Amino acid sequence: xxxxxxxxxxxxxIEIIPMIDVMFFLLATFMLASLALQNLHSLxxxxxRGKAAPMQxxxxxxxxxxxxxxxxxxxxxxxLETLARTLQPMLKVSDGxxxxxxxxxxxxxxxxxxxxQARRAGAEHFLIAVKYSE
Numbered sequence: 001x002x003x004x005x006x007x008x009x010x011x012x013x014i015e016i017i018p019m020i021d022v023m024f025f026l027l028a029t030f031m032l033a034s035l036a037l038q039n040l041h042s043l044x045x046x047x048x049r050g051k052a053a054p055m056q057x058x059x060x061x062x063x064x065x066x067x068x069x070x071x072x073x074x075x076x077x078x079x080l081e082t083l084a085r086t087l088q089p090m091l092k093v094s095d096g097x098x099x100x101x102x103x104x105x106x107x108x109x110x111x112x113x114x115x116x117q118a119r120r121a122g123a124e125h126f127l128i129a130v131k132y133s134e
Contacts, residue, residue: 045103050130060097060127061090063114067105071114080113084121096124 045066064072071078078086098118102111
């Protein structure tokens with residue numbers, strides 16, 4: 001005697017439309033998350049224009065000089081006298097890379113003095129931040 005199964009098995013189907021929706025949602029989520037991960041340690045300044053290839057340091061320290069003659073290290077206000085002492089512990093993390101973000105209206109002498117103090121603290125490489133213009 002042959003017993004018959006009461007249930008018939010049907011072959012499963014993979015629906016492509018819901019899978020496309022899920023992949024699009026994941027793509028949009030990762031794009032927005034990557035934009036949120038950008039971390040800039042500088043204040044908004046009016047940068048001079050120039051043409052150069054973009055450079056990336058591992059974890060750079062940002063030296064900002066504003067048009068009001070304020071000097072900042074990663075948003076921490078410093079003076080020329082305290083710059084070297086404040087910068088030394090930061091340079092151990094940044095491998096000696098410093099991004100100089102000087103306002104185009106900032107006094108050039110102050111920018112040079114700040115860079116000399118950073119050199120005295122042990123900075124090896126200076127990357128000048130500019131707006132890219134064509």
